[in-house]
Amino acid sequence: MRDDIRAWLDAESGLPDQPLRGEFYVDAGIFAAEMRDVLGRQWLYADHVSRIPRPGDYFLFEVGGESIIVVRRKDGTIGAYFNVCRHRGSRICLDRQGSLSSFVCPYHAWTYDLDGALRGAAHMPDDFERRDAGLMPCHVRELEGLIFLCLAEGEAPDFDALAEIARPYLALNGLAPARLAARRSYPTSANWKLVVDNFQECYHCAPAHKLYSSAHSKDKLLAFGAGPGSGPVDAAERFSGELATWRERASAAGTWLDARAEEEDDIRSIWSVGRLPIKAGALTESVDGAPVSRLMGRFAEFDGGHSAVAFNVFSYFLASNDHVVMIRFTPRGVLETDVEFQWFVHPEAEEDVDYEVERLVRVWDVTTTEDKRITEDNQAGVASSRYRPGRFSALEGRLSTIKRWYLHEMATASVPSHEELGA
Ligand code: FES
Numbered sequence: 001m002r003d004d005i006r007a008w009l010d011a012e013s014g015l016p017d018q019p020l021r022g023e024f025y026v027d028a029g030i031f032a033a034e035m036r037d038v039l040g041r042q043w044l045y046a047d048h049v050s051r052i053p054r055p056g057d058y059f060l061f062e063v064g065g066e067s068i069i070v071v072r073r074k075d076g077t078i079g080a081y082f083n084v085c086r087h088r089g090s091r092i093c094l095d096r097q098g099s100l101s102s103f104v105c106p107y108h109a110w111t112y113d114l115d116g117a118l119r120g121a122a123h124m125p126d127d128f129e130r131r132d133a134g135l136m137p138c139h140v141r142e143l144e145g146l147i148f149l150c151l152a153e154g155e156a157p158d159f160d161a162l163a164e165i166a167r168p169y170l171a172l173n174g175l176a177p178a179r180l181a182a183r184r185s186y187p188t189s190a191n192w193k194l195v196v197d198n199f200q201e202c203y204h205c206a207p208a209h210k211l212y213s214s215a216h217s218k219d220k221l222l223a224f225g226a227g228p229g230s231g232p233v234d235a236a237e238r239f240s241g242e243l244a245t246w247r248e249r250a251s252a253a254g255t256w257l258d259a260r261a262e263e264e265d266d267i268r269s270i271w272s273v274g275r276l277p278i279k280a281g282a283l284t285e286s287v288d289g290a291p292v293s294r295l296m297g298r299f300a301e302f303d304g305g306h307s308a309v310a311f312n313v314f315s316y317f318l319a320s321n322d323h324v325v326m327i328r329f330t331p332r333g334v335l336e337t338d339v340e341f342q343w344f345v346h347p348e349a350e351e352d353v354d355y356e357v358e359r360l361v362r363v364w365d366v367t368t369t370e371d372k373r374i375t376e377d378n379q380a381g382v383a384s385s386r387y388r389p390g391r392f393s394a395l396e397g398r399l400s401t402i403k404r405w406y407l408h409e410m411a412t413a414s415v416p417s418h419e420e421l422g423a
């Protein structure tokens with residue numbers, strides 16, 4: 001890591017209550033370090049298993065400069081491989097999704113099985129060992145129909161502890177067999193940290209998101225707008241009556257689940273889970289609170305609750321009783337972040353009978369279009385010579401926590417840089 005970056009990281013650790021200095025949002029060297037030390041150590045939500053139902057079905061997951069092939073193998077399991085030929089390094093799969101019986105490199109036609117093994121390589125010397133030239137694997141895990149990838153070069157961080165905490169929230173909605181009803185992209189010309197910070201505070205909800213603010217309880221947005229611990233204590237107190245009434249109702253229906261987040265002393269990971277009421281009278285997260293599809297999973301009736309799981313800062317699950325929203329923030333470059341939303345419904349829900357796509361996606365489609373604009377405006381400002389970090393408000397508590405986590409990950413880089421190796 002460059003010495004100036006190290007000095008900036010040191011200085012920032014003494015400034016927990018304010019955003020990062022401008023270089024963190026524009027510097028290519030910082031982005032390269034983040035790809036390895038921050039992104040490379042996360043379990044990122046890639047897609048739902050229904051995207052690759054048959055052997056040979058694959059899609060590409062692209063993050064930073066990396067491209068990962070995620071494929072349904074012949075034995076029905078899911079494999080993930082770096083999309084890099086073991087001959088001279090060409091990309092192998094060029095289409096973003098498809099169905100194949102083997103992977104054939106377009107350059108010199110080396111051919112790989114669906115399990116990554118090199119099967120064919122013409123005109124190679126006699127002492128060439130095919131078994132040493134299989135595709136580089138990427139860590140992959142499944143949870144209730146969700147596919148997660150970790151790009152770590154060595155061992156991946158633990159997946160199971162958070163998976164078990166998150167599982168009940170996902171299972172309540174029957175996510176594994178759920179059906180994708182819509183997928184929309186909002187590519188955002190901003191550094192990923194601005195995209196993440198914007199999603200982790202609701203200070204901007206009132207000024208920037210009229211529709212979102214009208215769909216949710218006002219007191220809840222102040223107290224828990226960006227998850228447990230995101231608002232001040234007095235707001236949580238004001239919301240406690242509404243919360244207690246709903247908790248009683250959900251408990252009676254067997255659908256109440258606790259709200260929790262990472263512990264103060266475990267800053268290695270950022271996560272949260274919770275179920276909260278939407279707002280008085282609302283059955284689902286929609287423009288008017290009225291259902292947008294049929295009940296999913298274990299819900300026998302509408303309980304007015306909304307589940308949220310933040311697996312990390314990049315991967316989120318949000319769910320009403322009748323639909324699930326999966327959200328992916330994927331850094332692609334210093335100033336480019338892919339933002340993808342997916343809406344899932346009951347596996348037997350029929351379009352235009354049980355749901356209309358525009359009604360289903362409305363709240364988050366409008367909100368995310370607004371978020372794209374405010375985040376891009378934020379990027380333009382932090383790139384200015386006159387940007388000076390301000391101060392976090394009482395509604396931006398999560399941003400201090402995330403900053404602490406980010407600085408910790410950057411400071412505990414697991415892999416030495418070229419300079420450090422003396423290269
Ligand atoms: S680079 Fe793939 S076969 Fe040559």
Ligand SMILES: [Fe+2]
Nearest residue numbers: 198199209371
């Ligand atoms: Fe927002």
